[in-house]
Amino acid sequence: MNNRLSPAHAAIALAIAAFLLLFLIIPVVTVVYVAFTNSDGSLTLEHFFSFFQLTLMRESFYNSLYVGGMSVLLSSVISLPLAYFTMRFQFRGSVLIQTLGVLPLIMPPFVGAAAMQLLFGRNGSVNLILNDCCGFGIPFMEGLNGVIFVEALHYFPFILLNLTVALANIDSAMEESAQNLGASGFRLFRRIVFPLAMPGYLAGAALVFLKVFDDVGTPLVLNVTNILAAQAYFRITSIGIDDPIGYVASVIMVIASLIAVWGSTWLMRGKDYATLQRGGSNLARRKLKPWQAVIAYGWIVLVLVVVLSPHLGILLLSLSKVWSYSIVPDVYTLDNYVTIFRDSTGMMGNTLLYCGIAAGLDVIIGTAIAYLILRTRLPGRQWLDLGATAAIAIPGVVIGIGYLRTFRDFQLPFTNEPFTAFWLIIAIAYTVRRLPYALRSCMAALQQMHVSLEEAAENLGANKNRTIYRVVVPLMAGGILAGFVTSFLTAAVELSATLMLVTAQSNAPMSYGIYLYMQSIAGRGPGAALGVVAVVLVGLGTYFSNRLIRSRAAGQAALMLKTGV
Amino acid sequence: MTDVLPAARKVRVDIRNVSLAFGATQVLRDISLTIEPGEFFALLGPSGCGKSTLLRLIAGFNQAQAGTVEIDGAEITDIPPWKRDIGMVFQNYALWPHLTVAQNVAFGLEERRLPRAEVARKTAAALELVGLKDFGQRRPNQLSGGQQQRVAVARTIAIEPKVLLLDEPLSNLDAQLRVHMRTELLALQRKLGITTIFVTHDQEEALSISDRVAVLDRGTIQQVGTPMDLFDRPVNRFIASFVGTINLLDGTARAAAGGVLFDSPLLGKVELASDHPLTGNASIAFRPHTLSLATADRAGAADRIWVDGTIAQREFLGEFVRYRIDARGTELIADQSHFGGSVEFVPGSAVKVGIAPAQVRVLPA
Numbered sequence: 001m002n003n004r005l006s007p008a009h010a011a012i013a014l015a016i017a018a019f020l021l022l023f024l025i026i027p028v029v030t031v032v033y034v035a036f037t038n039s040d041g042s043l044t045l046e047h048f049f050s051f052f053q054l055t056l057m058r059e060s061f062y063n064s065l066y067v068g069g070m071s072v073l074l075s076s077v078i079s080l081p082l083a084y085f086t087m088r089f090q091f092r093g094s095v096l097i098q099t100l101g102v103l104p105l106i107m108p109p110f111v112g113a114a115a116m117q118l119l120f121g122r123n124g125s126v127n128l129i130l131n132d133c134c135g136f137g138i139p140f141m142e143g144l145n146g147v148i149f150v151e152a153l154h155y156f157p158f159i160l161l162n163l164t165v166a167l168a169n170i171d172s173a174m175e176e177s178a179q180n181l182g183a184s185g186f187r188l189f190r191r192i193v194f195p196l197a198m199p200g201y202l203a204g205a206a207l208v209f210l211k212v213f214d215d216v217g218t219p220l221v222l223n224v225t226n227i228l229a230a231q232a233y234f235r236i237t238s239i240g241i242d243d244p245i246g247y248v249a250s251v252i253m254v255i256a257s258l259i260a261v262w263g264s265t266w267l268m269r270g271k272d273y274a275t276l277q278r279g280g281s282n283l284a285r286r287k288l289k290p291w292q293a294v295i296a297y298g299w300i301v302l303v304l305v306v307v308l309s310p311h312l313g314i315l316l317l318s319l320s321k322v323w324s325y326s327i328v329p330d331v332y333t334l335d336n337y338v339t340i341f342r343d344s345t346g347m348m349g350n351t352l353l354y355c356g357i358a359a360g361l362d363v364i365i366g367t368a369i370a371y372l373i374l375r376t377r378l379p380g381r382q383w384l385d386l387g388a389t390a391a392i393a394i395p396g397v398v399i400g401i402g403y404l405r406t407f408r409d410f411q412l413p414f415t416n417e418p419f420t421a422f423w424l425i426i427a428i429a430y431t432v433r434r435l436p437y438a439l440r441s442c443m444a445a446l447q448q449m450h451v452s453l454e455e456a457a458e459n460l461g462a463n464k465n466r467t468i469y470r471v472v473v474p475l476m477a478g479g480i481l482a483g484f485v486t487s488f489l490t491a492a493v494e495l496s497a498t499l500m501l502v503t504a505q506s507n508a509p510m511s512y513g514i515y516l517y518m519q520s521i522a523g524r525g526p527g528a529a530l531g532v533v534a535v536v537l538v539g540l541g542t543y544f545s546n547r548l549i550r551s552r553a554a555g556q557a558a559l560m561l562k563t564g565v
Numbered sequence: 566m567t568d569v570l571p572a573a574r575k576v577r578v579d580i581r582n583v584s585l586a587f588g589a590t591q592v593l594r595d596i597s598l599t600i601e602p603g604e605f606f607a608l609l610g611p612s613g614c615g616k617s618t619l620l621r622l623i624a625g626f627n628q629a630q631a632g633t634v635e636i637d638g639a640e641i642t643d644i645p646p647w648k649r650d651i652g653m654v655f656q657n658y659a660l661w662p663h664l665t666v667a668q669n670v671a672f673g674l675e676e677r678r679l680p681r682a683e684v685a686r687k688t689a690a691a692l693e694l695v696g697l698k699d700f701g702q703r704r705p706n707q708l709s710g711g712q713q714q715r716v717a718v719a720r721t722i723a724i725e726p727k728v729l730l731l732d733e734p735l736s737n738l739d740a741q742l743r744v745h746m747r748t749e750l751l752a753l754q755r756k757l758g759i760t761t762i763f764v765t766h767d768q769e770e771a772l773s774i775s776d777r778v779a780v781l782d783r784g785t786i787q788q789v790g791t792p793m794d795l796f797d798r799p800v801n802r803f804i805a806s807f808v809g810t811i812n813l814l815d816g817t818a819r820a821a822a823g824g825v826l827f828d829s830p831l832l833g834k835v836e837l838a839s840d841h842p843l844t845g846n847a848s849i850a851f852r853p854h855t856l857s858l859a860t861a862d863r864a865g866a867a868d869r870i871w872v873d874g875t876i877a878q879r880e881f882l883g884e885f886v887r888y889r890i891d892a893r894g895t896e897l898i899a900d901q902s903h904f905g906g907s908v909e910f911v912p913g914s915a916v917k918v919g920i921a922p923a924q925v926r927v928l929p930a
Contacts, residue, residue, distance in 0.1 A: 173659035176626055176646070181673030181724055184647040191672070195663040 006464070009376050012368050013384060019365070020387045024432050027402025028254065028394055034405060035247035047244040051252075056226060057245065061252065063144060064213060064228040068256075070148045071212045072205045075156035078303055079204075083163040084189065085296045089288050103307060106539045108493040108511075109154040110217025111531040112310025114518050116150050117141055117222065118323055119313045125327040146222045151212045153307055158211070159204035166200025167193070199268045206264035210257050214395040217495040217511075221518050228253050232397050233499060241404055250398040257393040311535070317528035336529035344513050344530055350423070351492050351509040351534075358430035359488035362438035363480050365431075370442040371472070375451070385439070392436040399429050400500020421503040429501055430491040437490065438483035445479020446472070485545035489538050510534050573759035575602035576637045576727045578623065583632030585618060592618045593629070594784040600762060600777075605754050607771040608764045610781035611807070616764045617656075619781070620730050623762065624653045636727055647676075652726030656733040658717035660705035666716050667692070667701030673724035691723035692716075694753070711742050718750070722757065729754070731763035735770060747774050768808050772796065780804055802928055805850040812856075812897050818847035818927060825927050831895050832920075835870055839927040846930035855924035856899040858888065858908075861915035869919035872897070876912045890918055 038044050051057045119125045120140040127137035140149050170193065178192045194201075216229040225234065228249050235246030288296060318336050320329030369388060372381045391399075403425055410419035419425060453475065457467040473480070495511045502508045508516070510530060517527025578600040585593040592615045600606045608616040621627045623634055625646035633642045641649055660669050670691050674684040692698050695715035705713055714734065721729065734750065735743040751774045754761045765771050771778050772792035779789045780803075788795060788804045799805035802813060816829030820842040827849055828834045837849065857869065865871040874892035885900045888910060897918055901907065910916055 171657065171659065173655040173657055174661060176624075177653070177655055177659040177720075178661075178672065179626075179646040180624055180649075180651070180653045181720070182647045182676035183672070184645065187676070188647075192661060196661070198663070 006376070009372060009378050013372055013378055013381065016365055016368060016384055017387070020384070020432075023403075023428050024387065024391055024394070024399075027399065027406045030406045031247050031250045031398055031402045032254075035244060035251045039242075047248050051245055051248040054245070057231065057249070060226045060228050060231045060249070063224075063226055064253075065256070067144055067147050067151070067219075067227060068209045068212045068260075070144075071151040071155065072159075072208050074148060074152035075159050075208050076201075076205065078152065078156045079160040079163055081296070081299055082303065083160055083167060084193075085288075085300075087164060087167040088193075089286050089292075089296070103154070103157060103311075106489070106542055107154070107311060107314075107531070107535045108217070108495065109150045109215060109310075110221050110495055110518070111493070111514055111534070112154070112314050113146075113150050113218050113221040114524050115313025115317050115528065116153075116310050117146070118317065119309050120149070121146075123324070128327050141222070143224060147219050147224050147227070150218055150222070150310070151215065152208075153310065155208045155211050158207040159201065162200040162204030162207075163197055166197040169200075170196050202264040202268055206260045209260045210393065213253060213257055213260075214397075214496055216397055216499060217515055221515070229395060229397050229496065232401065236401050236404065236500070241408060246401060250395075250401055253395045254393070254398055257395060261393045314528045314531050314535070317524060318532045320525060336525040339526045340513075340530045340533065343526075344510070346506060347508055347510045347513040347530075348533070350507065351511070354423070354427040354430055354509055355488045355491040357424075357427040358434060358491045359438070359484045361431045362435050362487040363442065363484045365435060366438035366442035366483055367446075367473070367476065367480060369439055370446045370476075371468070374443070374446050375454075385443075388439050389436045391432050394433075396429070396433060396494065396496025396498075397500060399433060400497040403429060403497075403501060420501070421507075423507045426498060426501050426507065426509065429497040430487075430494055433494060433497060434487040434491050438487045441479050441483030441486060442476065445476040445482075448479075449475050481545065485541060489541055492538055493534065573725065573727070573757050575758055576760050577602050578728055578760060578762070579633075579635040579638070580619070580623070581633045581635070583619070583622065583629045583634070585615075585622065585627060585629045592784050593622070596632070596784075596786055598779055598786065598789065600760060603758050603760055604776045605751065605774065606760075606762045607775035607778040608762065608781060609768060609771040609778050609807075610766065612766055613783075614781040615784040616766075616781050617732055620653070620732055620762065620764045623728070624651055624730055625649050650724070650726050651728045651730060652721035652724060653730040653732065654714075654717045654721050654734055656736060658705075658713045658737075660713055660716055660720075662705055664705075665701065666697065666703050666705060666708070669705065669716060670701075670720045670723050673720065677724065687723050691719040694722070695719045710738055711746060714738065714746065718753070722753075722759070726759070729759045729761040731761065733764055733766070735765070735767070743770070750774070772808070780807060782807070799850065799926065799928070802848055802850070802930075805926070805928060810853055810898060810900075811850050812853065813928075814849050814895065815930065816847060816849070817845060818843040820844060827927060831872060831892060832870060835922065837922055837925050837927055843927055843929060848928045848930055849925050850928055851920055851925045853887065853898040853900040854885070854902075855921055856897070857919040857921075858890075858899055858901055858910060859917045859919065860910075861917055863917065865917050865919050869921055872918045872920070874916055874918055876910045876914050876916055879910070879912055888916075890916060892918060 035047055036043055036045070038046070052061075117124060121127070122137065122139070122142070124141070126140070130137050139145055174196060175188065175192060178188055183191060214229065216233055219225065219227050219230050220233075224230070232246045232249040232253065235243045235249065239246070316329055317323060319332050319334070321331035321333040321335070323329035365388070369381075369384045372378055373385055404420050407419045407425070411417065412419055412422055449472070454467050454471055457471045458464075462470060492509075493511055495515055498509060498512050499515065502512045511534070514527050514530045514534065517523035517530060578598075580596055580598040583593055583596045584591070596615075596619060608619060610616045618627055622629055625641075625644065629642070633640050635641065636651075641651075660666075661672075664672070667688055671684050671688045674687055679687070688701070689698070692701055695718055697712060697715055697719065700708065700712065700716075705716065708716065714737070718734075731750070735746055738746060747770060750763075763775070772795070775792065777789060777791055778795055780787045780795065782803050788800050790798075795804060795808045799808060799811075805811045806813065814829050814831060816827050816832075818825040818827050820826075821836055824836060824838040825843050825847070826834055827837050827847065829849070857865075859865055861873065872892050874890040874897065876888055877891045877896070878889040880887040880889075881903070883903070885902045886909065888899045888901065890897045890899060899918060
């Protein structure tokens, strides 16, 4: 550990602080400030009163909380049995968990939402079959149900994976001693296993809530507009950048997200139950009784089928000419792919450019913060971590609104183009939004590296910079790469901030294109085709980077998921 | 106190022909063992010998491929762990961090659906018994290692188990606390009278507090006996070298009147007493502290077998000095008690080593 203050460290820390201040803190503070002030600059609560006097806004407020809460609940119902079965019984589950775990990464819910309407909607495949055979339908996709259903199906892996890691970290003696004292079955689960896995569960649940709260694309594709994110988007884009109601909605979203994050950490303060100790043996996995096996495998298969349905649906949709009121499309075609490769290659290029910049900046900043925090005693270094991580609780719509407002009077030199219409602002928004993921990844990589490895290099004559260059960065490479890939892939499917910041078709990335296509019935085919291209690209990226990383940093994926990807 | 946690009904534990394998690895091979009612019984062996596996088998966490476990003649082989009433204290204590000390201790009583008042009474009694009466509201991670261990013991004895199992109970404590806790554990066991089996790899621990010890190696029982039995009458080379320090010499033996005639390069032919006649390759074993040392020029007493050697190394261990002696290429260890005015030998000096035939044990090779 370097005890002396180095001017270089201080300069780097200040640069990062300035970046976070400019592109995260000031925009968010601006949003809050506008929500609480009159046009003459005096403080007021009036906007909040008028917000809650509007029926639509009150409804949106309750709906957002309801959708967030119910999505967490539904995700838990899906995840709990899956996690428990796979971790405590002889069960072929690890492949499955890995498969389920990457699904939300490679396809965000708004992409599959239209396909889900065709599969599970009132006149969708499932209900057509149900009506045919049994004479009734199930309103999966009616109103808010549809949003909850789609969100839970996409985001339950956050709970599943966190819970799985938590269960794996429980020392087997914890459960054995409970059995030894007479507990078994559900009582054992309720009194010992679940409380010990609670931190993991809460971390996952908070993430699901954040993701759902943040999501503006899914409700809009499903024609649900009475939720907060959609209302904030509409107020700002249709009424104008000066409409205070949009800012109030933003502030409420930020507060709810912060409560979710801090609430889950506060509930679990001082309860890090990583109880696995040296010599802790693996718990003997129990055999399933035949009837249990039927239930367990039945549940898994059902979940898998439903989870894969948006992927299958989007594929079918992309290949269909006409698909309505039928179980599967009537006419198949490749025209949709022709259309997008004719019209949308610019968007694909934009996605690569923006996400490349964002992921590159993220790992540079992430590595720097990790080094400052773990290897120096620079005063205030924890604030960099806190600041960078705080981005996770700021919804994309709010970042977008903040940028539009903060930078509205800035002109680019020479061209006199407004800064808010410049493509780089989208890449910067991605950088800020995905920084927490890259940071966790870099921190974990550096944390696992014993400081004596660096001291050995210094002892042999390498100075600080040479040590970083020759020892620290090579050893962190796996973690840095993991951070880059995660930032890149998740930025590629970002929509909330994108929606706010895209001003011209020529600046739009793929996620925007998919959303735009999905707005019209006729555009669904090409939209789905573009979605398939995105999913394939992101899927391949995930697969190859995982293979590349696995040899270098095993378990990193689990770590990333635990901390917020 | 005793009316709340009454003295245990003493039970016998019978392990019959138990064999157990994890996959292709044979961990226990045809183990048979009887632990008498109220006994403080140790399972001793090097790591990987199967002692913990055997303990977990008794608790019900491992399933044997063959053999049975009986308690007072009733077979328990197929009873799940939670119905066995066999208390186990885990090596790392396994205290649940989300519960207070008192909640930890009350857990097993609650699982037995005892009335609330009785749970409270027995919890308090168990905590008082281990001297942690006022610690009930603390969290396990607020306690020291020794206190945590007491909580683990209290949690286990609170359910008044038929048998108490201790898995390396002292291994996580520092050296001084270890000595203190082992006498405390013994006192507690004597007070409750409960049949107790404990696992350890520390022979001093096993010898100092147990009534009887079973020594395991590579999944088989090498010897069962009282600590003195094991020390004085080891049955094979493994026991001889695992329990205490010993000198071993290889040679050949054949039956002779009243014992065996042992032939070795170092000692030549010597006649020794033995309980069982041995023929062919054999070893003899004798403890370092039974040897006497004399300067090379002195004539040794006739009742000992004398061997010439050179002091190779000297370790001063307080009560005694341990000499490593090079006796014509064979290393012998001799412990000489140390007191004011005792004779010291310096490395390099020529000595005579005297072996007392009555203290020599003949073992199969």
